[in-house]
Amino acid sequence: MLAFLFKRIFVVVPTLVGVSLVAFALIRLIPGDPVLLLIGERGASPEVYQEMKAAYGLDQPLPVQYGRFMLGAATGDLGKSIHSGRGVMEEFQDRFPATLELGLVALMFAILFGLPMGIIAAVKRNSIFDYSFMSVSLIGYSMPIFWWGLILILFFSVQLGWTPVSGRIDIAYDIPTWSGFLLVDVWRAGEGWPAFVSAFQHLILPAIALGTIPLAAIARMTRSSMLEVLGEDYMRTARAKGVSRLGVIVVHGLRNALVPVITVIGLLAGQIVTGAVLTETIFSWPGIGRWLVASVTARDYPVVQGGILLIASSVILINVGVDLAYAWANPKMRMQ
Amino acid sequence: MTSSSSVGSNFTSQSLSDVVVEAIDVPSAWREFWESLRANRGALLGLAVVLAFVVIALLAPWLAPYDPSQVHEGAFKLPPVWQDGGQWAYVLGTDDVGRDLLSRLIHGARISMGVGFMVVIFSMSIGVAIGLLAGYAGGWVDALIMRLTDVMLSLPSILLAIVVVTVLGQSLANAIVAVGVLVVPNFIRLVRASVLAERNKQYVIASRSLGSSHWRQAVVNILPNCMAPVIVQATLGFSDGILNVAALGFLGLGAKPPTAEWGTMLSDGRAYIESASWLVTLPGLCILIVVLGFNLLGDGLRDALDPRLKR
Numbered sequence: 001m002l003a004f005l006f007k008r009i010f011v012v013v014p015t016l017v018g019v020s021l022v023a024f025a026l027i028r029l030i031p032g033d034p035v036l037l038l039i040g041e042r043g044a045s046p047e048v049y050q051e052m053k054a055a056y057g058l059d060q061p062l063p064v065q066y067g068r069f070m071l072g073a074a075t076g077d078l079g080k081s082i083h084s085g086r087g088v089m090e091e092f093q094d095r096f097p098a099t100l101e102l103g104l105v106a107l108m109f110a111i112l113f114g115l116p117m118g119i120i121a122a123v124k125r126n127s128i129f130d131y132s133f134m135s136v137s138l139i140g141y142s143m144p145i146f147w148w149g150l151i152l153i154l155f156f157s158v159q160l161g162w163t164p165v166s167g168r169i170d171i172a173y174d175i176p177t178w179s180g181f182l183l184v185d186v187w188r189a190g191e192g193w194p195a196f197v198s199a200f201q202h203l204i205l206p207a208i209a210l211g212t213i214p215l216a217a218i219a220r221m222t223r224s225s226m227l228e229v230l231g232e233d234y235m236r237t238a239r240a241k242g243v244s245r246l247g248v249i250v251v252h253g254l255r256n257a258l259v260p261v262i263t264v265i266g267l268l269a270g271q272i273v274t275g276a277v278l279t280e281t282i283f284s285w286p287g288i289g290r291w292l293v294a295s296v297t298a299r300d301y302p303v304v305q306g307g308i309l310l311i312a313s314s315v316i317l318i319n320v321g322v323d324l325a326y327a328w329a330n331p332k333m334r335m336q
Numbered sequence: 337m338t339s340s341s342s343v344g345s346n347f348t349s350q351s352l353s354d355v356v357v358e359a360i361d362v363p364s365a366w367r368e369f370w371e372s373l374r375a376n377r378g379a380l381l382g383l384a385v386v387l388a389f390v391v392i393a394l395l396a397p398w399l400a401p402y403d404p405s406q407v408h409e410g411a412f413k414l415p416p417v418w419q420d421g422g423q424w425a426y427v428l429g430t431d432d433v434g435r436d437l438l439s440r441l442i443h444g445a446r447i448s449m450g451v452g453f454m455v456v457i458f459s460m461s462i463g464v465a466i467g468l469l470a471g472y473a474g475g476w477v478d479a480l481i482m483r484l485t486d487v488m489l490s491l492p493s494i495l496l497a498i499v500v501v502t503v504l505g506q507s508l509a510n511a512i513v514a515v516g517v518l519v520v521p522n523f524i525r526l527v528r529a530s531v532l533a534e535r536n537k538q539y540v541i542a543s544r545s546l547g548s549s550h551w552r553q554a555v556v557n558i559l560p561n562c563m564a565p566v567i568v569q570a571t572l573g574f575s576d577g578i579l580n581v582a583a584l585g586f587l588g589l590g591a592k593p594p595t596a597e598w599g600t601m602l603s604d605g606r607a608y609i610e611s612a613s614w615l616v617t618l619p620g621l622c623i624l625i626v627v628l629g630f631n632l633l634g635d636g637l638r639d640a641l642d643p644r645l646k647r
Contacts, residue, residue, distance in 0.1 A: 015486045018486070018487035019487050029503045030502055138378075138628065142627040142631045144579055144582060144599075144623045146582075146583055150602070150606060150620070151616075154613055154617070270493075274492040274495065277498075297502075308491065311495065312487075
């Protein structure tokens, strides 16, 4: 297990270095002088210009700049935002919990509905359930989520008036940050049910929009994996021993069918971050997706550079975590 | 008597020869593929949708009732015919500056199909070449290319596209390049995996012992046998391309506003979601239907081309 762990981490290092190189290079390819952008073009004297350039280390040769960027990154210092003047790391930490909360709830939604849909579709193969669930998941898989989010707003917020259109909680509440998860922090702030309901109402539509593609992927994977397992000899043996149909499906079938599904769920992490960029833009959700889009448009270079590195690293780390969990659950994997 | 027996023997010999012909008439790869695709109702539906949109895209100027950027005075935000106040002159209604929505959607099909096509051509030509190199060369070349695809796959796709568009400047062409770059790793991995499976097969070894050059081995012998998954991926690449370019358009990083691109139209219509919801629902529906069509077709092609999944 330990050997597997080291081998897996060993592969991650070059990937992380590659990501940092891409982030570093892309930012320097963007046309326009970041220093001019910083001091504004209104009559900066050449001396001030040089001074600023030196202050940001931009007068150094590129390898030196990259070395400094990496040294900083290793100590958690990713520079300061041009826009707000705050540290990139600090801004990331402020916004990451909001994206994480949204992503986790979206994933819960996807698993809660996708898993049973896949199981029922496989067990009742070629039935009306199979056809309708698979049609739904095919549509979900093809869904442009930026449109889906708007349709949800149109139906639930505009027509029915059930949910608010944007933000994380009603502005009447002032919840101090503790975990960063509003669904948790409202209890700690002693606001109780009304605040929790408000936070939940704000969260539910973005979570559905973000969870739709994962739901479809999970349902499809569960169905095909379950179909494979249902044909196994041990399933027939278990039935012959007198285990009930439901018992066989849940105890013998599901446990084995879940292995590939867990892998898919892990791979969905990257998909969810991508989806978060669009979902957060539609629902004005104050997470890292919207933050980065805004920074790109505002040409806030340090934020884009650091943000890409942080997001890619989290996706990579989540994937490693999934691999390790998988290896722990399935000893066959460790041998490869 | 003689004649009847000769008729009889004639009949027998004919049916016998029929049987023989049937026995040696092994269905060609194409026919087998088509039979398998035809049995899949979803794939046929997908094919029909895709062909319909290809026709719409090709004939857009003749099918559209108006020019997509023509402004109709006094016809602002007219609803579609099935809603109160809709007019038959503008079947799907008009937008906030009085342009006919149906005409814009039809021309949008032209843009989206073109975008999908270019994304696939761009990413497929680069991806297949690099994948072939990685699989055939092996060693450090392979390792380097694989690490690079790892890096690209670990960056959230839309984010990478956003940055690439920022570097290159906002335009539809740059959005296509940005999205094409995203799809490249998929092709690299697929082709590499197929090449690895093929390169040690008997026919390749035989050809090597006859003195084939590396070029001939890789391009003439191995590559054609790796194309089945590439065709499937190309179909799915169409839907990826259309979806992601529309997403960039929605974020204001794709086609510039007067262009009738579905994602850009959706983004413009967002401001009127309460007063003119058709400006949001209809362009998105077009994206969904096209993407669904390509995905259905891609699933069907995979089933038809992958013998392991055959029923």
